[in-house]
Amino acid sequence: MGPAAATARPRVRVRGDGVLRSITTIGADAVPQSDLTAPLRLVTVIRPYDWGSVSALPELFGTEPTGEPQAELWMGAHPGAPSLAGGVPLNELIARDPVAALGERTAARFGAALPYLLKVLAIERPLSLQVHPTAEQARAGYAAETARGIPLDDFARTYKDASHKPEMVCAVTPFHGLCGFRDPAATADLLDGLGVPGLAPWIATLRGAEPARAVREVFAAMLDDAARPLRAEIERALLDRHDGDQAVYGDIARAYPGDPGIAAALLLNHVSLRPGEALYLGAGVPHAYLGGIGVEIMANSDNVLRCGLTSKHVDVPELMRVVDFAPSEPFLVEPAHEGAYAYRPPAAEFGLTRYELTGEEAAVLPGGVPQIVLCVEGEGRLGDELTLRPGQSAFVPAAVPSMLLSGKGTIYRAQPGDFTM
Numbered sequence: 001m002g003p004a005a006a007t008a009r010p011r012v013r014v015r016g017d018g019v020l021r022s023i024t025t026i027g028a029d030a031v032p033q034s035d036l037t038a039p040l041r042l043v044t045v046i047r048p049y050d051w052g053s054v055s056a057l058p059e060l061f062g063t064e065p066t067g068e069p070q071a072e073l074w075m076g077a078h079p080g081a082p083s084l085a086g087g088v089p090l091n092e093l094i095a096r097d098p099v100a101a102l103g104e105r106t107a108a109r110f111g112a113a114l115p116y117l118l119k120v121l122a123i124e125r126p127l128s129l130q131v132h133p134t135a136e137q138a139r140a141g142y143a144a145e146t147a148r149g150i151p152l153d154d155f156a157r158t159y160k161d162a163s164h165k166p167e168m169v170c171a172v173t174p175f176h177g178l179c180g181f182r183d184p185a186a187t188a189d190l191l192d193g194l195g196v197p198g199l200a201p202w203i204a205t206l207r208g209a210e211p212a213r214a215v216r217e218v219f220a221a222m223l224d225d226a227a228r229p230l231r232a233e234i235e236r237a238l239l240d241r242h243d244g245d246q247a248v249y250g251d252i253a254r255a256y257p258g259d260p261g262i263a264a265a266l267l268l269n270h271v272s273l274r275p276g277e278a279l280y281l282g283a284g285v286p287h288a289y290l291g292g293i294g295v296e297i298m299a300n301s302d303n304v305l306r307c308g309l310t311s312k313h314v315d316v317p318e319l320m321r322v323v324d325f326a327p328s329e330p331f332l333v334e335p336a337h338e339g340a341y342a343y344r345p346p347a348a349e350f351g352l353t354r355y356e357l358t359g360e361e362a363a364v365l366p367g368g369v370p371q372i373v374l375c376v377e378g379e380g381r382l383g384d385e386l387t388l389r390p391g392q393s394a395f396v397p398a399a400v401p402s403m404l405l406s407g408k409g410t411i412y413r414a415q416p417g418d419f420t421m
């Protein structure tokens, strides 16, 4: 590779705990070689989004708070913030030898890219109200925006890649959020309880029309500019709700004054997860995480359509096209208990296993698939070579034969899902 072909490489500032604190891009320098026959410790990025908790990750991982929010710890090969493995961005390392890194089957199915992205979320205040596209919608949307010449890093760009983004969050602490449209009759009761007379037509629609049509009509009306005065009344009514069913919507109103998403959030189910419980979100299901620490796994994509509770790009027309308006119950993923807890959501890109190690027995990790192993609490050892402490993670290339995971504590392991069907 000549100098002209060398790629820009991240310069990193790494603390002793292996967690990356900041990242800047500089010119080419020597590329260290990495061996794909042993697990590789990851150097990871924590993203400082404003909804993140300043203290939750430092407390969980035993690190010093930085004074900044620490919202999302990313582990994976997403080009936006790849982890470093052996000093090399993981996406680059995989691209150099996809078969050794991913295994033949995964590389044949997903190309030279890790199919999933693993995160730890530490949520202090609500995240944006959002929905993710289907695979076809993502391909079409990405192609259309590319054809219109909208740069990938443009604020107004909606589709950042051509992939869908199914996701699953597994609660580490009590965790809660909004997910899927509530049965419209129950939403009508909730709106009734606000005591805002102007809501009567929406309440009538929710009680009278066919459920998906009722939800679509009221959701669209709530986000329309014409509803601004009514939204202000809803917000005023919610501001002093601190208890009961409406408290959670009160918290949202207090966190995002003036945001159109406050009214729309009232249409969604509120779901609470206990530690170890997991929620799956397929395409078209509207959601907003509200609080807690969770391990999240998703397809390696950044395609998010937002309609509120955010300062990021909002694309209501596209969101209206992508949202599934049929009311639905939250999709909880019950883990199979096979010594460890195996979560198998209906996504080809990812599966997640949680180990509660007692120090007495070791677990056997399979070979032949690309895995990321994350320690959340206690200590985990991969073979004899690598010890992981809270917040630390490793990439296990597919070329590594089956190996032992031992130690004492809570360890998560990500791998591709079952795509044999």
Ligand SMILES: [Zn+2]
Residues within 6 Å of the ligand: 130, 131, 132, 167, 281, 287
């Ligand atoms: Zn999401």
